[in-house]
Amino acid sequence: MRTWTVCLLWVWAAQSVDAMALLKERTVGEEARGTQKDREILKRSKRGWMWKQFFLQEEYTGTDYQYIGKLHSDMDRGDGTVMYVLTGEGAGTIFVIDANSGDLHATRSLDREEKPYYSLRAQAVNKKNGIPLEPETEFIVKLHDINDNEPKFEKEVYMASVPERSHIGTSVIQVTAQDADDEMFGMSAKLVYSISQGHPYFMVEANTGIIRTALGPSDMDREQREHYQVVIEAKDMAGQRGGLTGSTTVNITLTDVNDNPPQFSQSIYQFSIPEMTEAGAVVGRVQAVDADIGRNAEMLFTLTSGDGLDMFDITTDRNTQEGILTVKKPLDYEKKKSYTLQIQVRNTHPDPRYVSLDAKDSATIRVDVKDVDEPPRFERPSYILEVKEDAAVGTAIGSVSATDPDARRSPVKYTIDRHTDVDRIFNIHAGNGSIYLRNPLDRENLAWHNISVIAAEFNNPQQTSRVPVYIRVLDVNDNAPTLAYFYETFVCENAKANQKIQTITAVDADEPSGGQRYFFSLALESSVRANFSVRDNGDNTASIFTRRTGFRRSQKSMHLVSVVISDGDFPMQSSTSTLTIRVCTCNRDGTMELCNAEALSGSAGLSTGALVAILLCVLILLLIVVLFAALKRQKTKEPLIISKEDVRDNVVSYNDEGGGEEDTQAFDIGALRHPEVMEESNKLRRDILPSEPLYAPPPLRRATNAPSRDNTDVRDFINQRVQENDGSPTAPPYDSLATYAYEGNGSVAESLSSLGSASSEAAQDYNYLSDWGPRFRKLADMYGGEDSDWDC
Numbered sequence: 001m002r003t004w005t006v007c008l009l010w011v012w013a014a015q016s017v018d019a020m021a022l023l024k025e026r027t028v029g030e031e032a033r034g035t036q037k038d039r040e041i042l043k044r045s046k047r048g049w050m051w052k053q054f055f056l057q058e059e060y061t062g063t064d065y066q067y068i069g070k071l072h073s074d075m076d077r078g079d080g081t082v083m084y085v086l087t088g089e090g091a092g093t094i095f096v097i098d099a100n101s102g103d104l105h106a107t108r109s110l111d112r113e114e115k116p117y118y119s120l121r122a123q124a125v126n127k128k129n130g131i132p133l134e135p136e137t138e139f140i141v142k143l144h145d146i147n148d149n150e151p152k153f154e155k156e157v158y159m160a161s162v163p164e165r166s167h168i169g170t171s172v173i174q175v176t177a178q179d180a181d182d183e184m185f186g187m188s189a190k191l192v193y194s195i196s197q198g199h200p201y202f203m204v205e206a207n208t209g210i211i212r213t214a215l216g217p218s219d220m221d222r223e224q225r226e227h228y229q230v231v232i233e234a235k236d237m238a239g240q241r242g243g244l245t246g247s248t249t250v251n252i253t254l255t256d257v258n259d260n261p262p263q264f265s266q267s268i269y270q271f272s273i274p275e276m277t278e279a280g281a282v283v284g285r286v287q288a289v290d291a292d293i294g295r296n297a298e299m300l301f302t303l304t305s306g307d308g309l310d311m312f313d314i315t316t317d318r319n320t321q322e323g324i325l326t327v328k329k330p331l332d333y334e335k336k337k338s339y340t341l342q343i344q345v346r347n348t349h350p351d352p353r354y355v356s357l358d359a360k361d362s363a364t365i366r367v368d369v370k371d372v373d374e375p376p377r378f379e380r381p382s383y384i385l386e387v388k389e390d391a392a393v394g395t396a397i398g399s400v401s402a403t404d405p406d407a408r409r410s411p412v413k414y415t416i417d418r419h420t421d422v423d424r425i426f427n428i429h430a431g432n433g434s435i436y437l438r439n440p441l442d443r444e445n446l447a448w449h450n451i452s453v454i455a456a457e458f459n460n461p462q463q464t465s466r467v468p469v470y471i472r473v474l475d476v477n478d479n480a481p482t483l484a485y486f487y488e489t490f491v492c493e494n495a496k497a498n499q500k501i502q503t504i505t506a507v508d509a510d511e512p513s514g515g516q517r518y519f520f521s522l523a524l525e526s527s528v529r530a531n532f533s534v535r536d537n538g539d540n541t542a543s544i545f546t547r548r549t550g551f552r553r554s555q556k557s558m559h560l561v562s563v564v565i566s567d568g569d570f571p572m573q574s575s576t577s578t579l580t581i582r583v584c585t586c587n588r589d590g591t592m593e594l595c596n597a598e599a600l601s602g603s604a605g606l607s608t609g610a611l612v613a614i615l616l617c618v619l620i621l622l623l624i625v626v627l628f629a630a631l632k633r634q635k636t637k638e639p640l641i642i643s644k645e646d647v648r649d650n651v652v653s654y655n656d657e658g659g660g661e662e663d664t665q666a667f668d669i670g671a672l673r674h675p676e677v678m679e680e681s682n683k684l685r686r687d688i689l690p691s692e693p694l695y696a697p698p699p700l701r702r703a704t705n706a707p708s709r710d711n712t713d714v715r716d717f718i719n720q721r722v723q724e725n726d727g728s729p730t731a732p733p734y735d736s737l738a739t740y741a742y743e744g745n746g747s748v749a750e751s752l753s754s755l756g757s758a759s760s761e762a763a764q765d766y767n768y769l770s771d772w773g774p775r776f777r778k779l780a781d782m783y784g785g786e787d788s789d790w791d792c
């Protein structure tokens with residue numbers, strides 16, 4: 001049953017057939033949705049087709065409601081019982097329907113580009129009871145496009161680049177515009193591109209928007225013009241009159257190609273450089289111009305010919321592309337005063353498409369060498385002179401020579417660097433460099449005198465140079481050989497005749513070139529009634545033999561034998577040395593048993609006199625230490641640590657009972673850190689002590705052997721002091737040495753902190769001194785040896 005008639009008020013028939021076809025296509029989708037119903041409708045209808053669309057022109061400018069069309073139901077017999085109801089998109093707001101007549105209006109102007117169609121539903125109902133007279137039907141209000149949108153480019157400004165010297169027609173960039181109008185309908189969205197600025201360099205393809213170069217390679221030269229501003233227009237309506245236009249700007253840059261070779265800015269470059277400039281120094285810079293940029297302007301300089309190829313080098317400064325001429329070898333003005341060089345420049349990366357591969361430019365460089373005042377030059381880098389050690393003062397030893405290399409040939413003045421000849425042994429002739437002996441030499445004292453001679457220009461004394469002069473002192477036989485050692489020889493009373501009792505040898509400070517040779521013989525005074533003989537062994541040694549038997553100690557305890565030793569050099573030097581031969585009693589094997597008392601005196605210990613002197617020294621030293629400590633204490637009573645730097649480790653030395661040289665534990669710090677251990681070791685040492693009377697002087701030693709009661713006494717005293725010190729708030733935080741003198745139990749004074757009185761009463765009690773004794777004896781050994789004279 002067919003109920004609706006759609007009245008098309010707007011005559012779309014005026015539109016082209018194409019548009020109609022399009023419309024038809026477009027509605028296919030919509031119809032698909034309602035196929036079910038439509039099929040029904042179509043089945044029942046005898047009509048071949050029907051439009052369920054209203055058309056409405058967009059952008060209506062009138063003041064009234066825009067009339068769209070009229071809805072009519074077959075059920076409406078015009079008796080006013082039917083009422084039309086509209087629902088769907090925009091119903092009641094954008095679209096209103098006259099409930100009685102079914103006239104459809106749009107309330108305002110609509111934009112197709114905003115929403116191209118609206119889907120609505122209409123129904124005819126009974127006005128009285130509201131009962132639908134038939135099912136709802138759906139229809140579409142479609143907006144008809146007008147050309148109300150101009151083409152728009154995506155960007156306002158495009159950036160593009162194309163290599164310079166590109167062939168005509170090289171594509172640069174494509175610019176496209178969009179038109180919001182309906183491209184399916186009419187020409188409103190049909191765009192055509194044109195170029196409005198940028199002629200004659202560029203063109204644009206009318207239908208694609210591709211920009212291409214419009215001139216040949218020779219006209220597209222970056223070095224002529226680099227930047228172009230091109231304006232492209234897009235026109236809709238296929239470019240016809242009345243179409244809308246949009247435009248955009250394209251900034252086109254020509255990129256560089258290597259189409260220019262470098263060229264020197266000058267044909268001759270002139271430089272000057274002082275002679276003697278060290279290798280690597282820069283002489284000057286040359287510049288070549290290349291119109292290209294970046295990598296295409298990189299260039300390479302070379303020296304091609306000229307007379308200074310081995311003296312100079314040229315490199316390229318990578319930052320400035322300048323050629324840097326440098327010195328390869330130091331120049332010498334006196335040898336060559338100027339150089340001429342040919343230089344060449346070419347691109348590092350030439351492009352054969354534009355410039356020949358061997359395109360290059362040449363120029364000339366002239367380098368003048370400037371004279372520099374040079375110091376004198378010695379003929380040799382060093383001199384070795386020789387002089388005999390017995391040379392007379394004033395003898396000429398040799399000479400050095402230096403000249404001024406400058407053209408002026410300034411005279412040279414020679415001096416000896418006195419720091420190298422502090423004893424002023426040599427003199428130099430200031431004018432000609434002859435070196436003379438000023439003081440006598442002694443090779444045995446100093447075999448080499450290595451001095452420096454300074455040469456200064458007479459006119460310009462600042463210009464100096466120096467040369468080492470090694471003066472070797474040649475040996476002259478000026479020393480006689482002597483016995484190599486002090487021989488302690490003895491002869492046994494039971495010695496046989498012709499028995500060897502000693503072998504002797506000799507020494508000589510000289511150094512003969514042929515080696516030492518000594519000759520031994522008995523001196524004249526010993527050869528009369530000789531009791532011994534000397535036999536030269538021929539190998540620089542000699543043997544002493546007895547000539548008789550029956551040496552008697554009681555008769556003559558000591559024999560003196562004079563031996564003459566001479567060397568084989570010229571002039572011959574000889575000396576007479578006396579051997580002391582003691583007479584001793586021996587056992588049968590010839591082992592010495594008893595000699596004269598004097599014989600032992602050499603190995604005896606310190607004399608009592610020396611010991612007394614040592615003790616006196618010790619006393620005075622202790623006195624000074626104690627006084628010093630007392631003074632210090634008076635000065636500062638506050639805590640000893642004022643600043644942090646004052647905290648440090650101190651070497652601790654306690655006055656313990658030394659056990660003499662054998663006592664390796666006396667300085668054992670470990671023992672001091674662990675008192676238990678110390679206690680033990682103390683005990684140990686006390687055990688050892690009495691059996692070691694080696695170094696203690698006998699009178700004092702006896703005091704050491706005093707009953708151990710004294711020792712405990714002293715220990716108690718020390719323990720007490722230690723406790724006092726530990727408890728004292730003014731005590732220093734580090735280990736320190738406190739010195740006390742303790743007089744022992746029997747003393748009236750008992751304990752004193754100064755040794756003043758102790759020294760005055762030294763005779764009474766030597767307890768502490770006897771404990772010190774071995775230690776100081778050690779010191780005496782260390783510093784003075786046995787024969788030291790302890791004279792304070």
Ligand SMILES: *[C@@H]1O[C@H](CO)[C@@H](O)[C@H](O)[C@H]1NC(C)=O
Nearest residue numbers: 157159227228229249250251
């Ligand atoms: C485009 O070129 C013009 C003229 O050369 C210049 O003024 C403008 O700044 C350029 N635009 C851009 C985005 O570089």
Ligand SMILES: *[C@@H]1O[C@H](CO)[C@@H](O)[C@H](O)[C@H]1NC(C)=O
Nearest residue numbers: 396398399429431432433434
């Ligand atoms: C240097 O001069 C002195 C004195 O005039 C002369 O005795 C000596 O031979 C000269 N030395 C040289 C190397 O000419």
Ligand SMILES: *[C@@H]1O[C@H](CO)[C@@H](O)[C@H](O)[C@H]1NC(C)=O
Nearest residue numbers: 447448449450451469470471
């Ligand atoms: C002096 O030079 C000589 C030779 O170079 C060298 O053997 C000698 O040790 C040097 N003497 C001194 C004291 O420098």
Ligand SMILES: *[C@@H]1O[C@H](CO)[C@@H](O)[C@H](O)[C@H]1NC(C)=O
Nearest residue numbers: 525526527528529530531556
């Ligand atoms: C050798 O010994 C005898 C007796 O002991 C002594 O009289 C004599 O002077 C000695 N000869 C020499 C050269 O000393």
